[in-house]
Every structure is written in C-alpha cells, then in structure tokens.
Amino acid sequence: MAAVTRLFRLPPSPIESSVEGRLFVFAGFAVAVLAIVLYGQDYVVPIAGVLVAAAGHVVSYRERNSRRTFWRQTLLATLVFGALFYVLSDSALALFGGILPQANFAILLVAITSFDLKTRRNCYSSMWISLAILYLAAVYAWDYAFGLLLVGWTFCLAAFWTASHLRRNEAAFRLPARAVAVAAVVALFSGVVWFVVTPQPSGAPVSPLVVSLPNFTSFKGDMESPALPLVQIAGDPTGATSSVDLHYRGRLGDSPVMYVRTGAPAYWRGLVFDTYRDGVWTASIRDYQQLEPYVPPRVLPPAPPDNLGTFVQTFRVLRDMPGVISAAYPVESLYAPVSGLREDAYGTFHTPEQLRAGQTYSVVSYLPNLTAGVLRTDAPLDQLPDHFLTYSDVGALSDRAIALAASVTRDQPTYFDKVMALTTYLQTNYRYTLDLPPVPSGRDPVDWFLFDVKTGYCEQFATAETLLLRSQGIPARLATGYATGDYDPVLNQAVVRERDAHAWVEVWFPRHGWVPVDPTPGVSPLAATQFPSHWAAGGVARLLPHLTVGAPASALGSIGALALLPAALGIAVVVAVLYAWLRRRRWVARRRPQPxxxxxxxxxxxxQRRLGRRRAPPETPLEYQRSIESALLEEVTRAVNEGAYARRWPEPRRVREMAQRIS
Amino acid sequence: MQEVSLQPRRAAELLERVETNVHRVIVGKDRVVRLALAGLVAGGHILLQDLPGTGKTMLARALATSVGGTFRRIQCTPDLLPSDITGSSVFNQKDLTFEFVPGPIFAHIVLADEVNRTTPRTQSALLEAMGEGQVTVEGTTRVLERPFFVVATQNPAEFHGTYPLPESQLDRFVLAAEMGPPTDAEALEVLARREHGDPIAELGAVIEIQEVIELQEACLRVVAAPAIRSYLVALLQAVRARSEVLLPASMRAGVYLQRAAQAWALFEGRDFVLPDDVKLLAVPVLAHRLGMRGRAKAADMLDEVVSTVPIPPLRQH
Structure with missing residues (x-):
C-alpha cells in the first residue's frame, strides 16, 4: 500500500517565493479574463474574479511559509463546490443569464484557488486554468487581437518560469543568441516560402502589397436588420420579410445568432425568393399550409430518392429573430414549441410570432444523395416545377448578360453541366468582397456586378446565377439563410453568427427537385448537405479553436508578407525559450529525493518554527542546535547532519516517531 | 590480501589516546594539540608561530614519541646548508667508498625550528622535501619514510637577520597555529610537573607508527558531501571578494581545508565532514597564506566571512 501511495505521490514542489513570478501568474489570469470580457461580453463574474484573485495572491504570498490549516482548506473546497453548483445551475436554468457559464466557473476556480498558491506547482496550475479560460474565449474570438492576448499569456508563462526557476537557482538567464538568430531566420524564411508556395485561389486573388492593419474585424455595431441581415423588415408580424434589396446591405457582426447541434454540416435554409425586379427580390407565391407545432413526416413531401438517411439538428436561438425556421433542406419532420406553424410554398416553415432568445427547435432533415454523377444522369427537363413561368422570369436582364450565359453554357453536354459551368464561371472570374461601393443610380445591380465591378457578396453572386440560369431555360430561385457556422468543440455545436448569413441558388432538377448550388467563391459549387463523415474528418482540425484559414489569409492578402513577421518572431521566441529550457534541463539533472x-x-x-527561532543561513545545524536547549532538536540535528552530509537519511518510520514527539 | 580499514570510531579512539598522552607533557592547549595531530593525520605539515619557550618543541617531541616514530630536530641558522638537512655522502676510508649519511630530514617527525632564520636556499630544500616526500642528493632520489611530518616554527617577534617565508612557501603548510600564552593555572601546572624532572623522559608510544598511516588512510575515506564542497567554494569566493585581501586563497588552500576538515571529522568518530569542521578550520588553514592589505588581520576577516557566508541548502537539487 505504501509503495502504491509513493508511486502516485507527486514529488514535493518548492514554495514559491518570487514576488515577480506570482505577479506574472496573476497577469496571465488577467489576460485570460480580459479575453472573456472582450469576447464573451460578460463582466460581473470576470471583474469580481480578478479582484478576488488579486486579494488571494496577496494572502497566498504572505502565508506561503505557514501550514495549510484544515478549516481554510475545507472552506476553499466548499467554495469550489459552490462554483460548480453555479455553473450547473447557470447552464441548465440560465439563472444568472450567463453567456459563458463554463468560463465563469473557471474564473471562479482561479479566484478561489488563488488563496492557496503556496508552491510553484500551485502557480503553474493557476496558469493552466488561465489557459483553459483563454481557450473558452477562443471559441468566440475571431480576430488578431485574440492572438495578442495569447501572446500575452505565453509571455506571462515564460516570465513566471524565468522569475521562479532561474531566480531560485540563482542562475542568470542568458538568451542563446545563436539559437534565436537561427530560429528567427528559419521561421522567416519558411514563412516566406510557405506564402509563396501556397496556391492562391483565383477566386480570391492576392491584393497588391498594402501595409495596413487589418480592419475587417473592427465592426462591432448592429446591422440594419439585426435578425436576418439580408432581409429588410417589412411589417410582417413574425418579423419575416418578403423582399431582399440588392441596393442595401447591412454589415455583419461577429455575435452569435444561434447554436446548432447537428449531425452534419449544412446550410440553414430560411426564406426563398422567386421574383426579381429592379434589384429587389420578392416572393410571389402566397400559398400557406397551416400545421401543428409538431410536423410528422407523413405531412411533408415524400423522401428524396436514394437519400442517405436523416440527421437531427437542434437550434437554440440566441437573440430575437424573425419567425422563420432555419433548417437543412429538405425537412423530414420538425418540432418547434410554438402554437402553430405555417409552411409556405417554398418549403420554409414560419412561426406565428418572432423567435425569442432562448427558444429551441428541432428538425430532422434528409441527407439527399446529390453528387455530380447522380445529377448528370437526371432526366431532361420533361417535368416542370409548379409556377414554372415565375422561375423562368429573367426580368430586365441585359442582352449582353444573356449572351454571356449562352457562351458559358454552349458547349456543355448536359443540363447539370450547364448549371455547374455557370456556377464555376462565377466562382473563378468574380471576386468576393464585403466592401462594395453603392450601386450607381439607374444601373441594374446584376449587370453592374457582371460587367463593371466584378466583385460582390453572396447576394450578387446568387442573383446573377439565378438570372443567368433562367435565361438559359433552367428554372432557379434565390435561397437565403445561414452557412453552417463554426464548430465549437467545447459545446459540441456549431456557432452561427451574423456574418454567416448567406444567399445561394436553388436549381430545379426533374428527379431531385430543388438542388442547392452556390456560386460564391471558395465554397463547394454543389451546396447540398454533405455526408457527416466530412464533418467528422474535419474534427481534428476543428479541435484547434478557429484556425479557419479564411480571415488570416485575407488579412495576409491586405498586409502582405509583413504579416508573417509577428508569427515568425513568436515562433522564434518560443523555440529559443524551449531550447534554453532544454539545455538547462540537461545541465541540471534533478536528483530524486531519498526516502x-x-x-x-x-x-x-x-x-524550527516550533522552537520560535529559525536557523540563520550562515548557521550550521549544529550551531543552531547548541543555541537552543531541546533534546528532540539534538536528535533531529544529528539525523539532519547524517542525511545532508553523509547521505544517510533515516527511515521514514523513524522520522514519524520523532515527529510524534514534537507536540 | 585482506585490507583492514580503520573504522571512524576506532580512529577517534586512537587519536584520543595520542592526545591524552601528549597532554601528559603539554598542559592545556587542547586546540593546538588537536590541530597539530590533525595536520599529521591529514598528511600535511604544520607551522607553529609563537615566541620561544611556549612549548613548540615539546609539542613536536611529545607527538613523535606518542606515535612511536623517529624524531629529529633542525635548528635553522643563517649558515645552514641544504646538505645539512638532506644529508651527504661521506668518504669511507676503510673500504674506499662514498657512503650516504642521511640528514635529519630522514625521520617521521621533523621539527624545523625557527625556519625563518635560515637562507631561502635551505628553506626551499626543506620545503621541497615537504612537498614531494622525497629528497634528491647527488643525483640519487631517496623516498622519505611515511609518515613524514614537518613541524616548522617561526618566531614572529624578531625580524632582525631573518628571511621571512614568502606566501608561496607558506602555502605549503596545511595549517598554522599559535601556541598562545599559558593561563595562570596552566603555568602553575607546568611548574608543578617539572618539579622533579622532565615528564617527557617518561613518555612512551601509545600507538604504532603503522597506525598513523592507517589514520591517514582513514582520513582519505571521510566523505565530504557536495554541499560541503559548495560551501568551501563559497567561502573561498567570499574571501576573494573581500577588498582587504591582496593575495587570495589558492586552490591548494581549498584542498587543504577539505583535507583538514576530513581529519577533524575523525576526532569525533565521524566518517563525514560537517560544515562546522570547515568553519572551525578556516582560520588555521587559511589565515597564514593570505596576503592582506595594510594592517588588516586575516584571522578577523576570516571570522567575519565564516559568520556571514550561508551554508548550502540541506536539500540538494
């Protein structure tokens, strides 16, 4: 038994006496809390946590040399359980309306345990919890500022290590200059090589070298329509709208709109539009079907042929939204906790009221088997959709646009290939941007997009594609909604944000119905829901918080290779510190303490504490013993001398016997 | 061949026997006696600095007699020649050959009295024998019998017609000690013992000369832990850092301090060195070899250093 406990007992950690080291531990925590404040938009618990932790650090430092008392440890343990109770109640019942209950829990944990930071290991534990807090913030972070926070935390860790470890060993810290130089040069060089070698998609060509700070993240304000930014509010009691105006565009923020726990990544399809007039999309078919809150499969259209099965999505609405059920298409069945549902002519469900923050609904959707091979063999256009004329109306599309569509699709053998040809043509020859100048008055936004600016956002792409397809006799319509969002591995769900709002095209295929197609650059042209294995395979990469290439890559495009400098320097510093640490480790091989x-x-x-006077540093144990009358001290001193200077440590049993005589 | 090594306890017993025996002649002076004996056990040589008539010769003789070794005395004078110490070849007229007549250096314990009175040339011959443990006379190297222990004395009060030993020569003595004046009680006791003769005549050997060699070997086996070595280095560094030190302690000083501390441990029957041993021996081992600036006293400075340098942590990382 004793052997087992010895096996699991950690080696003793020295008491941390470095004030600077402790200061850096606290600073690391403050950095993590700052991240939560910035990205979690939560203030009360984080600020209280920092204040309590500051007090805790002072207490820990002052009492670092005294024994831990039973009652205080009990109190701290109770508080930890209290924090646990808080996180459970807040996440299950939303008692305090916490956005990030798990982050608040971690903050409370650090605040409580900061009263018990005695040893160096305690301090390291505190740093690791800070890292966990930072990680939770990373789930919501979406900019370079977060990288700065991460660098700040890393600096605190390195500084704590330096202050504590080297100060204690009275070793001077010397930066291995050569290693730093080599690492910096190698990092810089490989960074440049990587930048040069990485293929740049022609859909998003690299901008000329412009030295500027990335400002794509600076927008934090509201959108013109906070709920569904593509849609102008137009008097509908549910908040849903009946039009999309290409002349206007609300800028999209980063705040989450809803969480989706889903079995497969998909586009969350909302409103669909069929009529385009003067830059404005409207829905012309006004047939509604009244349904119960639970819509069973038998009420809905039959399953698509050769479907791969179904998957469940659970949506948690985070803010008030129009009463439109966003879900993967086609729907097999659904349940929304409302008084009733309406299904419109486009297969979208509407709730009688606005969706409120905190509401949840579940949808079961089909995984349609839509691949290029399957669609290519679809029958020719012998079966037309209802309202065929509406879906073929090109409005005021210019002749040169029609000629363009004809030239692109001319040599394509099949119906499907024509669709794909147009889609990939738009993807490769037009650039995506959110910074679009206003449409000149009197111009048709589509014609202006196709032949003048040649840049646009999803609505421009989708509108152009829809009209071009229609001009070639292919029925199509505009679908709006949200992209999948970012997978959050902590909560195991996708976080859908404002900026995930999206528009794409639905194309009629006689055997498969409406098939989603996305002409926006950088995404799969065939936008049908993917088989979940794709989602699972991406899981490893998604475990790293938001290493999405898009934003950093576009930033690189705007600031050029200079953007590599901070990254390269960061890598170099980490490598250098690691190198120095490893060297040190080899030089100072730790001796294992003897039993x-x-x-x-x-x-x-x-x-010594008991005797009231501690041994002075220049005093030998023997001198100390002679200055104090104590039989036990005499015995202990003899043992200490034998141990320290002859390496003959007493049996632990004997030590325990002596320890019993102390009181 | 079975080697019987001396246990620390047995070593302490032998040393105590010698000390007791010496104290039959030398009254008091426990510390000097023990230091002299420690010098012998450490395998080095010692320097006694004091006025004439304080018992330096008596101590050396008593020590020699107690360990059953041969004892010679060299009275150093300005006209003393190296061959007077090492010996020389003498023509034997009977069988017409040169015969080597060994000098007084060929003994276990040699008293070099008033070593600063003789010329540097003779001094260096003596000191070379001390360092090497052998003498070379007329091309023939002769190894001195172990143990070989030189007690040199120096009269610090007289400067007229003396050749003070330079620091480099002083460095060869493992330790230096002063006899110091006797207390009244000691003086009375000395007079009482001498009332009816000289007690040294009745003194006999209490251990064999072979046992001295065993003691020296036991001294080598005494453990000086890494912490002790760190402490030694810290002490030497601290001495070097002192502004009043002109000529700092050499590495040899550190080696001797460690060796002397090992010998000192044997007196208490320990097989390991304590920092206390080092502290206690710092002045005897280091003081005489430091070159000091102005009128600063090495012993005072060393006392201060020893009382301020922290001993290394008990737990070694």
Whole structure:
C-alpha cells in the first residue's frame, strides 16, 4: 500500500517565493479574463474574479511559509463546490443569464484557488486554468487581437518560469543568441516560402502589397436588420420579410445568432425568393399550409430518392429573430414549441410570432444523395416545377448578360453541366468582397456586378446565377439563410453568427427537385448537405479553436508578407525559450529525493518554527542546535547532519516517531 | 590480501589516546594539540608561530614519541646548508667508498625550528622535501619514510637577520597555529610537573607508527558531501571578494581545508565532514597564506566571512 501511495505521490514542489513570478501568474489570469470580457461580453463574474484573485495572491504570498490549516482548506473546497453548483445551475436554468457559464466557473476556480498558491506547482496550475479560460474565449474570438492576448499569456508563462526557476537557482538567464538568430531566420524564411508556395485561389486573388492593419474585424455595431441581415423588415408580424434589396446591405457582426447541434454540416435554409425586379427580390407565391407545432413526416413531401438517411439538428436561438425556421433542406419532420406553424410554398416553415432568445427547435432533415454523377444522369427537363413561368422570369436582364450565359453554357453536354459551368464561371472570374461601393443610380445591380465591378457578396453572386440560369431555360430561385457556422468543440455545436448569413441558388432538377448550388467563391459549387463523415474528418482540425484559414489569409492578402513577421518572431521566441529550457534541463539533472529525506527536512523546518527561532543561513545545524536547549532538536540535528552530509537519511518510520514527539 | 580499514570510531579512539598522552607533557592547549595531530593525520605539515619557550618543541617531541616514530630536530641558522638537512655522502676510508649519511630530514617527525632564520636556499630544500616526500642528493632520489611530518616554527617577534617565508612557501603548510600564552593555572601546572624532572623522559608510544598511516588512510575515506564542497567554494569566493585581501586563497588552500576538515571529522568518530569542521578550520588553514592589505588581520576577516557566508541548502537539487 505504501509503495502504491509513493508511486502516485507527486514529488514535493518548492514554495514559491518570487514576488515577480506570482505577479506574472496573476497577469496571465488577467489576460485570460480580459479575453472573456472582450469576447464573451460578460463582466460581473470576470471583474469580481480578478479582484478576488488579486486579494488571494496577496494572502497566498504572505502565508506561503505557514501550514495549510484544515478549516481554510475545507472552506476553499466548499467554495469550489459552490462554483460548480453555479455553473450547473447557470447552464441548465440560465439563472444568472450567463453567456459563458463554463468560463465563469473557471474564473471562479482561479479566484478561489488563488488563496492557496503556496508552491510553484500551485502557480503553474493557476496558469493552466488561465489557459483553459483563454481557450473558452477562443471559441468566440475571431480576430488578431485574440492572438495578442495569447501572446500575452505565453509571455506571462515564460516570465513566471524565468522569475521562479532561474531566480531560485540563482542562475542568470542568458538568451542563446545563436539559437534565436537561427530560429528567427528559419521561421522567416519558411514563412516566406510557405506564402509563396501556397496556391492562391483565383477566386480570391492576392491584393497588391498594402501595409495596413487589418480592419475587417473592427465592426462591432448592429446591422440594419439585426435578425436576418439580408432581409429588410417589412411589417410582417413574425418579423419575416418578403423582399431582399440588392441596393442595401447591412454589415455583419461577429455575435452569435444561434447554436446548432447537428449531425452534419449544412446550410440553414430560411426564406426563398422567386421574383426579381429592379434589384429587389420578392416572393410571389402566397400559398400557406397551416400545421401543428409538431410536423410528422407523413405531412411533408415524400423522401428524396436514394437519400442517405436523416440527421437531427437542434437550434437554440440566441437573440430575437424573425419567425422563420432555419433548417437543412429538405425537412423530414420538425418540432418547434410554438402554437402553430405555417409552411409556405417554398418549403420554409414560419412561426406565428418572432423567435425569442432562448427558444429551441428541432428538425430532422434528409441527407439527399446529390453528387455530380447522380445529377448528370437526371432526366431532361420533361417535368416542370409548379409556377414554372415565375422561375423562368429573367426580368430586365441585359442582352449582353444573356449572351454571356449562352457562351458559358454552349458547349456543355448536359443540363447539370450547364448549371455547374455557370456556377464555376462565377466562382473563378468574380471576386468576393464585403466592401462594395453603392450601386450607381439607374444601373441594374446584376449587370453592374457582371460587367463593371466584378466583385460582390453572396447576394450578387446568387442573383446573377439565378438570372443567368433562367435565361438559359433552367428554372432557379434565390435561397437565403445561414452557412453552417463554426464548430465549437467545447459545446459540441456549431456557432452561427451574423456574418454567416448567406444567399445561394436553388436549381430545379426533374428527379431531385430543388438542388442547392452556390456560386460564391471558395465554397463547394454543389451546396447540398454533405455526408457527416466530412464533418467528422474535419474534427481534428476543428479541435484547434478557429484556425479557419479564411480571415488570416485575407488579412495576409491586405498586409502582405509583413504579416508573417509577428508569427515568425513568436515562433522564434518560443523555440529559443524551449531550447534554453532544454539545455538547462540537461545541465541540471534533478536528483530524486531519498526516502526519509523530504520527511526529515520537513520535520526539521517544523521543529524550527516550533522552537520560535529559525536557523540563520550562515548557521550550521549544529550551531543552531547548541543555541537552543531541546533534546528532540539534538536528535533531529544529528539525523539532519547524517542525511545532508553523509547521505544517510533515516527511515521514514523513524522520522514519524520523532515527529510524534514534537507536540 | 585482506585490507583492514580503520573504522571512524576506532580512529577517534586512537587519536584520543595520542592526545591524552601528549597532554601528559603539554598542559592545556587542547586546540593546538588537536590541530597539530590533525595536520599529521591529514598528511600535511604544520607551522607553529609563537615566541620561544611556549612549548613548540615539546609539542613536536611529545607527538613523535606518542606515535612511536623517529624524531629529529633542525635548528635553522643563517649558515645552514641544504646538505645539512638532506644529508651527504661521506668518504669511507676503510673500504674506499662514498657512503650516504642521511640528514635529519630522514625521520617521521621533523621539527624545523625557527625556519625563518635560515637562507631561502635551505628553506626551499626543506620545503621541497615537504612537498614531494622525497629528497634528491647527488643525483640519487631517496623516498622519505611515511609518515613524514614537518613541524616548522617561526618566531614572529624578531625580524632582525631573518628571511621571512614568502606566501608561496607558506602555502605549503596545511595549517598554522599559535601556541598562545599559558593561563595562570596552566603555568602553575607546568611548574608543578617539572618539579622533579622532565615528564617527557617518561613518555612512551601509545600507538604504532603503522597506525598513523592507517589514520591517514582513514582520513582519505571521510566523505565530504557536495554541499560541503559548495560551501568551501563559497567561502573561498567570499574571501576573494573581500577588498582587504591582496593575495587570495589558492586552490591548494581549498584542498587543504577539505583535507583538514576530513581529519577533524575523525576526532569525533565521524566518517563525514560537517560544515562546522570547515568553519572551525578556516582560520588555521587559511589565515597564514593570505596576503592582506595594510594592517588588516586575516584571522578577523576570516571570522567575519565564516559568520556571514550561508551554508548550502540541506536539500540538494
């Protein structure tokens, strides 16, 4: 038994006496809390946590040399359980309306345990919890500022290590200059090589070298329509709209709109539009079907042929939204906790009221088997959709646009290939941007997009594609909604944000119905829901918080290779510190304490405290013993001398016997 | 061949026997006696600095007699020649050959009295024998019998017609000690013992000369832990850092301090060195070899250093 406990007992950690080191531990925590404040938009618990932790650090430092008392440890443990109760109640019942209950829990944990930071290991534990807090913030972070926070935390860790470890060993910290230089040069060089070698998609060509700070993240304000930014509010009691105006565009923020727990990544399809007039999309078919809150499969259209099965999505609405059920298409069945549902002519469900923050609904959707091979063999256009004329109306599309569509699709053998040709043509020859100048008055937004600016956002792409397809006799319509969102591995769900709002095209295929197609650059042209294995395979990469290439890559495009400098320097510093640390590790091989050694020295310390005067540094144990009358001290001193200077430590059992005599 | 090594306890017993025996002649002076004996056990040589008539010769003789070794005395004078110490070849007229007549250096314990009175040339011959443990006379190297222990004395009060030993020569003595004046009680006791003769005549050997060699070997086996070595280095560094030190302690000083501390441990029957041993021996081992600036006293400075340098942590990382 004793052997087992010895096996699992950690080696003793020295008491941390470096004030600077402790300061950096606290700073690391402050950095993590700052991240939560910035990205979690939560203030009360984080600020309280920092204040409590500051007090805790002071207490820990002052009492670092005294023993831990039973009652205080009990109190701290109770508080930890209290924090646990808080996180459970807040996440299950939303008692305090916490956005990030798990982050608040971690903050409370650090605040409580900061009263118990005695040893160096305690300090390291505190740093690791800070890292966990930072990680939770990373789930919501979406900019370079977060990288700065991460660098700040890393600096705190390195500084704590330096202050604590090197100060204690009275070793001077010397930066290995050569290693730093080599690492910096290699990092810079490989960064440049990587930048040069990485293929740049022609859909998003690299901008000329412009030295500027990335400002794509600066927007934090509201959108013109906070709920569904593509849609102008137009008097509908549910908040849903009946039009999309290409002349206007609300800028999209980063705040989450809803969480989706889903079995497969998909586009969350909302409103669909069929009529385009003067830059404005409207829905002309006004047939509604009234349904119960639970819509069973038998009420809905039959399953698509050769479907791969179904998957469940659970949506949690985070803010008030129009009463439109966003879900993967086609729907097999659904349940929304409302008084009733309406299904419109486009297969979208509407709730009688606005969707409120905190509401949840579940949808079961089909995984349609839509691949290029399957669609290519679809029958020719022998079966037309209802309202065929509406879906073929090109409005005021210019002749040169029609000619363009004809030239692109001319040599394509099949119906499907024509669709794909147009889609990929738009993807490769037009650039995506959110910074679009206003449409000149009198111009048709589509014609202006196709032949003048040649840049646009999803609505421009989708509108152009829809009209071009229609001009070639292919029925199509505009679908709006949200992209999948970012997978959050902590909560195991996708976080859908404002900026995930999206528009794409639905194309009629006689055997498969409406098939989603996405002409926006950088995404799969065939936008049908993917088989979940794709989602699972991406899981490893998604475990790293938001290493999405898009934003950093576009930033790189705007600031050029200079953007590599901070990254390269960061890598170089980390490598250098690691190198120095490894060198040190090799030089100072730690000796394992012998049995009885730790116990005896601990007893010796205790005895000194008990005797009221501690041994002065220049005083030998023998001199100390001679200055104080104590039979036990005499015995302990003899043992200490034997141990420290002859390496003959007493049996732990003997130490315990001596320890019993102390009181 | 079975080697019987001396246990620390047995070593302490032998040393105590010698000390007791010496104290039959030398009254008091426990510390000097023990230091002299420690010098012998450490395998080095010692320097006694004091006025004439304080018992330096008596101590050396008593020590020699107690360990059953041969004892010679060299009275150093300005006209003393190296061959007077090492010996020389003498023509034997009977069988017409040169015969080597060994000098007084060929003994276990040699008292070099008033070593600063003789010329540097003779001094260096003596000191070379001390360092090497052998003498070379007329091309023939002769190894001195172990143990070989030189007690040199120096009269610090007289400067007229003396050749003070330079620091480099002083460095060869493992330790230096002063006899110091006797207390009244000691003086009375000395007079009482001498009332009816000289007690040294009745003194006999209490251990064999072979046992001295065993003691020296036991001294080598005494453990000086890494912490002790760190402490030694810290002490030497601290001495070097002192502004009043002109000529700092050499590495040899550190080696001797460690060796002397090992010998000192044997007196208490320990097989390991304590920092206390080092502290206690710092002045005897280091003081005489330091070159000091102005009128600063090495012993005072060393006392201060020893009382301020922290001993290394008990737990070694």
């Amino acid at each position: 009885g050694e730790v116990e005896l020295l601990r007893l010796y310390e205790r005895l």
